[in-house]
Amino acid sequence: MVSRENLGTYGVWLPEAEWKPGVAAVAERLGYGALWVGGSPDADLETVELVLNETEHVVVATGIVNIWKSDPVDVAASYLRISEEHPGRVVVGIGSGHREASPERVRPLAALKSYLDVFDAEGLPKEDRLLAALGDRTLALAAERSLGAHPYLTTPAHTRHAREILGPHALLAPELKASIADDQDTARQRARKYLRFYFGLENYRSALVRFGVDEREFDDGGSDALIDLVAANPTGADAAEGLRAHLDAGADHVSVQPMRQDVLGSLEKVADAVGLTRGA
Template sequence: MNDATAATKSAIGRYGVWTTLLRPDGPASAGERAEAAAELEELGFGALWLGGNSSAGHAAPLLAATGRITVGTSIQSVWEHPAPAAAADFAGLEATHPGRFLLGLGVSHGPRVAGYGRPYATMTGHLDALDREGVPAERRVLAALGPRMLELARDRATGAIPYLVTPEHTAEARGILGAGPLLAPELKAVLETDPGRARATARAALARYLELPNYTRNFLRLGFTEDDLDGGGSDRLIDAVFAWGDERAVRERVAVFHAAGADHVAVQLVEEDGAAGLPREGWRRLAAALLG
């Protein structure tokens, strides 16, 4: 492990928060987002991962509102952010908040990108361009699922940020990455002890991802069947990719990912449809469970 990757692992620690809700297009005002980011830092989380097609511009106000926590994109689409612009934005954040921004890159999904094709080659070309523009590999992480992209994360970035995966995938990813690179999977958590309600909440959140072939192919690669993908996801699939239950159950599920090889787990709190505003009480509950 090189010194830069070791420093990143130390800075972000074992636990982070993954969310789309702290973006400017989320449900809260700029002041509420800044206040929430500062509280998440105070609670002890090591990183905020901005979900969806995020950018350095989305990260900037959260970095300004905090003093220590790392902010990463999860992900910035290589299709929508040309390398020269991405490099300029990175340089701006590095100048004002040195060492606190991680450029999380991904190839997005065919149904969401016009002219989608050759994702591996596109990512490789984007990394080549970022090299030319001076964005260091140690400040990049890749949203890698399959073996080839994981190898690219090992060789051309500081590590991988897989999304919607299982502990088994984490173990496989660690085997491909080796001991040194960062491995920081996302894990969805539902703080609900009733199995029916918890799984219903999980299925509502999972539905959009079951329409995206990158994820469904990965599930099939991991041993799930087409039947597991039907009807919003089988109980087996839900229980594999969500942590649900009380705080202790969530903590124990996160620990399984760490035991499988994760350095850091980015926990995404999932609430019932219709929940309004920022889930700050839920984030506090997660902090008490994981960091208390």
């Protein structure tokens, strides 16, 4: 089973398609403690298994399996098969997705509870699962019935509030985008292009507004201040500062999502800035 300490302080979050051969092995050598397979991985958890096979000790987590897309019995069976080969290294993150992308998304909290009921019945332990959680009720459910919460596209203000809801013992593992580039204008442009879609999703936008972002900040793809807040840029030092802000607000672990073609170069710069590579 996985504990909070197993994940380390810093992780890497990449969309499933970006976990190309060799990326996970380098990320592990750089000192990151957990590797997050983002997007909506299929129930077979194929990419999770590939990343595990390429590494030796890091935890590999899904961020997240969509409960409307993947059958919980199938997900649990994949977990049991993979964790037998890689004990203590697999975490299944699940979430209810977005209303805009999942028309069937009705009563998501009840659906999450039912999904967890199946995990209980199939033998996927509480300690090896977590929830994508933004709102208070989902955060409370995460603390009650899983290892903890994995909020995506949030601010340190949300992290501080989430810690209050989760209590002291549940894992809190937010994500921060890092747009590393030669200059800030380029970094912001890349981040703005990527984030335009996410700023149009009600749950993310509402959470940002709830914790201090003015609605006007979303105009024209996002103000410079908003982009800098959720996609630290343009240096590794900037990313390190953003990651530490979440830790200071109560996070146990923060994953960095590099936003550029040179993924490994970005990860190395961030790892250097937070001290992961010191003495390596």
